[in-house]
Amino acid sequence: MNTSVGIASAQRALFDTPLQFKSGAVLPRYELVYETYGTLNADKSNAILICHALSGHHHVAGHYADDPKNVGWWDNMVGPGKPIDTDRFFVIGLNNLGGCHGSTGPSSIDPLTGLPYGASFPVITVEDWVESQARLADRLGITQFAAVVGGSLGGMQALQWSLAYPDRVRHVLAIAAAPRLTAQNIAFNDVARNAILTDPDFHGGHYYRHNVVPTRGLRLARMLGHITYLSDDAMADKFGRELRGGKFNYGYEIEFEIESYLRYQGDKFASYFDANTYLLMTKALDYFDPAHDVGGDLNKAFARARADFLVISFTTDWRFSPQRSREIVRPLLHNRRNVSYAEITSTHGHDSFLMQHPHYFDVMRAYLDNVAGEFGK
């Protein structure tokens, strides 16, 4: 049975109506790169928007004709017969504004200067992303999503959809998410940002014009990130105190397997990801707080929501623990929303949301079966 969407191809949408960010900054025009899978039905009621997390992008499923090994980041979840079933749903993945995978971002050319935006690219928020995504929905003729789905930072975007456009989303699926960051979450982000900002190759964000990249800082940021994505237990199981060479070397080269893993992940990431995008993504995380303007009261914040919700957490996720998901569930119940909540037993920490876990996938499938039933699929 073929369960892949097959060959994917990225599309581009140009928006030349200025977009005002929450910060007050205005982007005069921008492009979004996106992919779609499945077929939009006649009344355009079967669309699902996938929102990506910190390092994600528009290539959610399938592979490219000229690059068959480049498989979408959520290919296990999205495809024919998969939980997000492209035989039933029209699925959209996009690269967020400010990203580094094709949508307008810090490495794009600023039409005002003819140079890359760099540090001039405005600081963006989850709210701004949802605005830009709503325009893409308009362009595609989608007035209401069957569902908006996201994990981690993607989950925050899904939540924001229910607040900014209560009538444009029937279901919100927020996975391994949190309603807002804690001080500890912000602290980790700030260390990562400081690693980049203080890298001598950062040049105040204008490193493109110096033909350098703040590799050292970005690498540290990613290494640190990885620690928070994995559970203590998963790290212990996978790496423990294993030594690469079987003995201590009494030096600062790689000795423990965990060091090898982290440095490899850091090097790989720093070779392709844009440091300015990393900064923007972490700031968007820090800022998101639906209750910021209502005295910190999440009950008030979620009063606007009209969607139904599926909230999923993973037991060993310590970046956004199950407790944080319950902070989403409670105000929704307070506001008499329909909420399904699943706490999945998993050893893989925050990264669980990207993994093919039977119980997790069953929950997703069952919920989306019902969503599809609403339009008779």
Place this chain on the structure above:
Amino acid sequence: MNTSVGIASAQRALFDTPLQFKSGAVLPRYELVYETYGTLNADKSNAILICHALSGHHHVAGHYADDPKNVGWWDNMVGPGKPIDTDRFFVIGLNNLGGCHGSTGPSSIDPLTGLPYGASFPVITVEDWVESQARLADRLGITQFAAVVGGSLGGMQALQWSLAYPDRVRHVLAIAAAPRLTAQNIAFNDVARNAILTDPDFHGGHYYRHNVVPTRGLRLARMLGHITYLSDDAMADKFGRELRGGKFNYGYEIEFEIESYLRYQGDKFASYFDANTYLLMTKALDYFDPAHDVGGDLNKAFARARADFLVISFTTDWRFSPQRSREIVRPLLHNRRNVSYAEITSTHGHDSFLMQHPHYFDVMRAYLDNVAGEFGK
């Protein structure tokens, strides 16, 4: 009631018998700087050795005549009438070899070259520290300590005393410690080390001769460290999502109070601590594993121990959680040692071991009362 040891003064001990490190490296001569408080009794049975953690030193209690604000780092615990009662015990604090507070370390002059050791200072282990401490004990005529006491990395040294010199220590007090690091612990250390090692001002550890200091890297290392010293809850209580200026600035300057705190801590630390010492300390942490040579079996490792033990953990410590302390307790019980174990309810995370917490201090006091009773004090 005066509960301070009053004026402290540092002393120096020169050792010119070569010390061979576990790595094979040999230090031909070295100095240790130390302080003592209280009076050594006639049969020299009332001595307590305090082992310090990553950033500690010999100045444990009291203040200096010419610097009254420079109060010892454990002054709340050590003094007349305090849990480590200097009316009863003769207390020794020292700066560990490889340190940056006076004992021979990377910033000391290598007699072979006339230049600072820098990166040439050999990588040191907990075992090496205990050797160097045993020589200091010899110098002071102490054949057996009433107790060796330490928190965190200091607790590892206290444990090692019971293994290297089972007959030279009657009681071991290991507080907020672990028998060995997990993969996650090592991972955090490796990120911190990489921040220092990749700082362009590090110069392969020979920054002294370049008249620079790898401030950026050391600052990041300390910021990261601080996250692991505090509990998520304590950070939430103390900082939450509080904004310094009351509103978002949409930039990379300090916005959240937690950022202000972390950056301040990082800056302060980087202004006085030596980066090479930081590297050495984290490596000593990584390497320590009493079971390394006995197939990973802590039961076997602790078979040599003869001391009695007090093990203390703190509920919100996630750097070395209570579970990690129980990993010390179990093999000791297996070997029929006398072990007292206290899990203290505290909101302050790993840093709890430095704080004046009533239950914690009561446990320390009660245990040490009994220790003092053994020599009739």
